[in-house]
Amino acid sequence: MDAILLQVLNGIDKGSAYALIALGLTLIFGTLGVVNFAHGALFMIGAFVAVTVGKILDISKVTLDPVRVDFLGNPAKIKTPYVTEWFGEFGFWMIEWSVLVSVIVAIPVMVLIGIILERGLIKHFYDRPHADQILVTFGLAIVLQEVIKAVFGANPIPQSAPELLKGSLDFGVMIGMAENTVIYPLWRLVYFCFSDLIIGGVFAFLRFTTFGMVVRAGMADRETVGLLGINIDKRFTIMFGVAAAVAGLAGVMYTPINPPNYHMGMDFLVLSFVVVVVGGMGSLPGAVAAGFLLGILESFASMPLIKDAIAAIGLPSIDQIIIYLVAVIVLLVRPRGLMGKAGMMED
């Protein structure tokens, strides 16, 4: 029982990352009709915004230590970050909560990147075949990740969560179970809440604002909305920016969970596409639901109990392939995914 509870918890946490990425992907696809293979790269760039902010906060004044020496026998360097020198306590607070600072920085940066990409590149591909869109964004993803590698290197760069949110929470004790049965890291719970907030925000934005209403109308029938004299292109550009920001924020918040590296975008890309396709291309609720579903299934597949049971009947361990297996089965049983609409992407 506790093991199952633990994996459900784990699954919704994993799922929230999948859901966030799939949400952004679906936004772009639903509004612009573009299959964006560079979406994983946007996630990765978000994470590296956090790395950059961390590095900027860490820019230090160097003074020489009169006593200690470094490995070559030269005087050791003492580094004092400028922010602490300039802002005192507040500077230390900024370094401590650099993830939060990064979130604030990432929103405008990612929206800007999104708009530049849309105006500069994606716009020219609206009328090209989907295969061309996949190819050009695939190329873009390679270029973006190689640029990041050239700047930051290939090794992961750890980012730490604020001290306050570093520990873990003992859930089991809270609901009357024994100690240490169901514990969960605080930051992952933060991530879960954060992604729910973003998902809720995006839905509310589309549902309850005039802007959102127009965009939804445009998703349903672009030409008619255009005929009504509404500049739908401009709004779609902004939606691309929003989607980029969603992906970027997912990346920023992910950095304390796993140290970011330049190829994390590609790692998530395949997965997020599987999520979107399972949810149904173009369906926002579908993407979110599929994200959580796959997260939970993945967690269950990695339980030792289930691994053992499957090994006992002579099959290879299922956690290697569970995501793909689910995708194949869903697509064969429900060809449009869980909540897909007819006619989407069927050419």
Place this chain on the structure above:
Amino acid sequence: MNLMKDRLLLIIFACVVLAAPLIFAPTGAAYPDLLQRFAIYGIFAIGFNILFGLTGYLSFGHAAFLGVGSYSAVWMFKLLSMNIVPALLLSIVIAGVFSLLIGYISLRRSGIYFSILTLALAQMCYNLAYSVLTPLTNGETGLQLRLDDPRILDAAGDAGSLPSTNFFGLEMKEVFWNPTIFGYDLQFNWGYYVCALLLILSFWISIRIFRSPFGLILRAVKTNQTRLNYTGINSRPYTLAAFVISGMFAGLAGGLLATMDPLAGAERMQWTVGGEVVLMVVLGGMGTLSGPVLGAVFIKYFENIFSKINDGVLHGWFAIMPEWIENAMVLIVSPFVGKGWHLTLGALFMIVVIFLPGGLVEGAQKIGAKLSGANKRAAKVGIE
């Protein structure tokens, strides 16, 4: 008329392929290993083009067939004989069976759904090959020949060293002619010529398919599948056939990789390798006959030659300039070569997709048309 042009194209192609050790000498690529890779990935790309170029179905999973082909070939070397004929036959057959299976499942869907299905199935194959199927694939290390393999058809060889792959006694890695022409030290080896002949054969098959009624239906699938279905033709058997044919080409390529170098690694099945063949076909020109081969040569050249340009080599290039210009040039160029070869490749690929949807072949045609001043139709001769 068309027939004549095709013949001409085939003859030119064959001449270029057969003379490749000489033609590539000035580019530094004329050593047996890379030439064979050109030919093998050329076959892979030709096969992929039959599916992608004609029907427009974008598969990200063809790496799986390449890998399966390699594994089958190496198992033949281990169990039966070092002769490449049974190995290649088995790779084609097994890859055909696999592609029938995967194609049957994935082709129930089209568009992006098809792409994701092939991607998912191929990733499953890769993950399984890398770890849980290790008894069959030798996992991370890759399937290799061992001294104590049975090889029941072969006579016992030298106990201390591994036998080499051969075509009825002709050793694949043997350099049979090593002349010096125009100051270049050339190496002609059997392995390349086996691959070259199969490449020419593949090219010929590809021409035949492009010109056949079957090819016409495949093109119709790409242009407008719905209309095709309304005319009473069920397109699925045709697309499945195209899928299996391209899978068998991939299997042949995988088998040939093993004949060149009897090792089959799971990385060959990763989706990025499947992505690479997409790059090759698009870069060269999808739907054209010679484009895929061109793309394959281009990418393999990048991978093997561009990646070896280190700062030292760059300093050598710019050594005639004053020192500060030399250093500046090295600083500017080095992010794009050597360890940065991926970046250059990605950027180049984007440029081709954006400005030259017809790939390098289209680019060459445009340049050709400009140079000769002839009209567009004349420039298209021979390639389309």
Place this chain on the structure above:
Amino acid sequence: MSKLIMNRRGLLKTGAAVGAGMAMPTILTAASHAGYTNAPTGSTVTLGFNVPQTGAYADEGADELRAYELAVKHLNGQGDGGMMNTFSSKELKGNGILGKEVAFVTGDTQTKSDAARASAQSMIQKDGAVMITGGSSSGVAIAVQGLCQEAGVIFMAGLTHSNDTTGKDKKANGFRHFFNGYMSAAALAPVLAEMYGEDRNAYHLTADYTWGWTQQESIQAATEAKGWNTVANVLTPLTTTDFSSYVAPVLNSGADILVLNHYGGNMINSLTSAVQFGLRDKMVNGKNFEIVVPLYSRLMARGAGENVKGIFGSTNWHWSLQDEGSKAFVQSFGQEYGFPPSQAAHTVYCQTLLYADACERAGTHNPCGVAEALEGFKFSGLGNGDVEYRAEDHQCFKDVLVVKGKENPTSEFDLLEVVQVTPRAQVEYPADHPMFAGGALGSCNAGG
């Protein structure tokens, strides 16, 4: 300062002389008159440095390349000579190898067996390399070792830790200076038993591929011999990026030790997850819960950041060692690049020197002569105490370091502290040990 640049330029140009062959014809291969592959005919001898330059291990590859360039420089008589001055064999004079200037070519393994073989093959066929060295994973090392055996050149392995490299996949032309999974386990187990007690219950998370399996097998055997109990061994897919679902059940399994048989990105992510779950703050069975990482590298420690603090593991070498050889190398490397070398840099530097020295002692570049000179070779002064290249399996036997993540690092390179230098005798094993059985060296191949 300008002198340094001059030296560097000089060195780079030597590299260029061969590398420029990209656009120039090269005289190569089938130099059958000398009786072996790529016998050097001109005034230079070419070495092939095959390291990952793209992919997850690119930074490790870059560090290896730095060490190779430094070694070439020292062999050609530039710079301060580094460990050549402390090396017990005094054959190297700083005039290249056998009087021929050392040149080199570089290639990208991409950490894929296929790409690594292609790259090595081009060095052999196109650039006329007489020795191939490098690599940052066991799969690649074993694949390239096999190729070098067939082509008839020497392979000096870089960073490869799997038992198989000198176990069931050993080859007559291949040599490994780096230590292996068995040695890690043999060195770690006594320290662990001493620090954490002998009645511990260990939970293993193991990367699901060859290296992970051999590492896990070794450490399980070694710790069980010390009285530990193994609760479970869970295999994790290589492509896993989020290990939370594997880490979550650990605390409730009755185990009080978590052993992470992971390397590179896998290890960084699994350790980060384990620390996030607060495992190290917990008490289980009345004991402090502990985490162990059998194989450490500095890049991994950097990637995992503060999570490595206080966590035990093993390394082949560390720059804080105070013997003459290590000090000379750190000094030389630090002067050149401004930061201390990693263990990967150290092992490839040693390999290059060892190869050159073997050529000098054999009086030839012929791989069979070189192999004979290396077999059973005893030396010291390269930073690992008294070392021997065992003739039976071409594995170096030397002291192994047990290290611990440093609590108060003074710089981004100062992440590990040496807890114990485990003497060589304690990590030695017979050549026919069951974990290494199943292969044969075969006979040396000189190609030609």
